[in-house]
Amino acid sequence: MPKKLKILYALQGTGNGHAARALEIIPLLKNFAKVDILISGSQSQVKLNEPIQHTYRGVVFYYSKRGGVNYLKTLFNNSLISLFKELNKVPIRDYDLVINDFEAISAWACKLRKVPIIGLSHQASFLSDKTPRPAKKDWLGELILRYYAPVEKNIGFHFKPYDNFIFPPVIRADIRQAILSNLGHYTVYLPAYADDKLIKILLKIEGVSWQLFSRKAKEEKQEGNVLICPIDAKEFAKSITSSAGLLCSAGFEGPSEALFLGKKLFVVPIKGQYEQYCNAAALNELGVPSLKVLNEQSLEPLRDWLQKEQNIQIDFPDQTKEILEREVFATSKLGT
Template identity: 45%
Template structure:
């Protein structure tokens, strides 16, 4: 069986999850990999058959997307060309992790495809979302960015019968969590210098910030700042007291799996992150929405009084992939 696995390359979560899924897919046939996007800090160890520009957003420094930089890297003519030219007909099974080029190519050519992603969980109305009084255009973007009809989803809890708990990477499962008392920070849409100035005000606490916006390490009083590095971040996470992070999916899931406290600050104007943070809030995890005058007191309160939320994330990746293959082959 010839299988194509198309992976979103914006952010680190999709590729991190794929690194654990790929070995299982390879057991069922000849596997080709496709990645589109430009904003990941981790990479695959396996060869990639198709590396496409895709349609990515660029993280800003003020809590949201950098719209100007996103516009500058946009290349819609190339995306349309890729949609038309991908040789999808040679595959017996196409699996998509929120990758738009393959998704739209399959939709326009009426080629069957199955979603395998966190975003697939939003096909269910049972998946938590913030309450809104008006129709949300961001929900439409999430639905049509990489459209799928058949899907296997992942989320913090099993909100529906096709939704599974998170894929926790093998390298995270093999860590031995300890508590050295520091707090790890991953907020890629914020400027590290601004974060350091704020977090240094939480005295008596060590902070380890991992930033997309710096290429060298530096320190400011009780704050250490590092460029994003997978191995260094995993080490920090395994030995921290808690994780201060955005509204992503894999990062909070891994921290919860390791028994760490979590504080979430979702990106502004990013519906999926707003939804993820709502799900975390319902689980009892504190959520902040901006770096305002209440930020430092709220973080200090979390450090002093925050509690860990227990989760059960068993290793079900092999059975999830086997069930997918048996159903859609």
């Protein structure tokens, strides 16, 4: 009997999107191989429900209260020496293949030790010049997207197949199988903004019910027309599937889920995150409105969005298993 392949699935823990995607991909990978998990960073509230064999600090991003990356705090609280120590600790040669969702520690360990690695991420889609960009390109942002987590082969996910290696988003089963309704509330997820700043703005829009998912909240709390909820994948799915729309950052998974569900969508990119500016540009092309920053001057664009219909027809077929079979195993030297 042939030896079963051993795969390391490596992902960032700096946001919820990578973990949400992993929830769908890891069970499928187990049909082909024994799978271990590596996660770097600790800012994700989405639980994987899987044993994690390797945990590293990785690169941790810090945010200001006003919705942007605090670069000084990020710089001074991340040690290059510590990153190199973690890189050398990864038992990368124990694996036949590494599948990487924009995770730097395992990517550079593979590059230095010549271990096969495939990128399976949203960020991989930006290696194509055909993927939408904002009017003003950011050379540093482009360098980060290209070199932060280098791999041998890229498989990207995006809102549209802008290139031949780009595929539809991985949509969670909770979202695909949900029974849709519209109870009139709007779901909010803007993790780079402080709760007090968001609540102050949302309270000014009367007659609208908001469900704000907060990194800081430990339990549900009602404040005027704003219900503040702790982050929980199942509760978020319940909220968005019964909502009138979603107000969120310009990440990838949240907007993808809103588009899949046919919900109204409005995005605010995290200041200083070039990838989110690119996502906002792509969403603008689809007809989704965005703002560079959320403040009291944002009230009119938000009210305008709330009053208008938004009918964006887009289909995200469930191709994840097929993509793994065709793009990962059938084309690799490992076979199945």
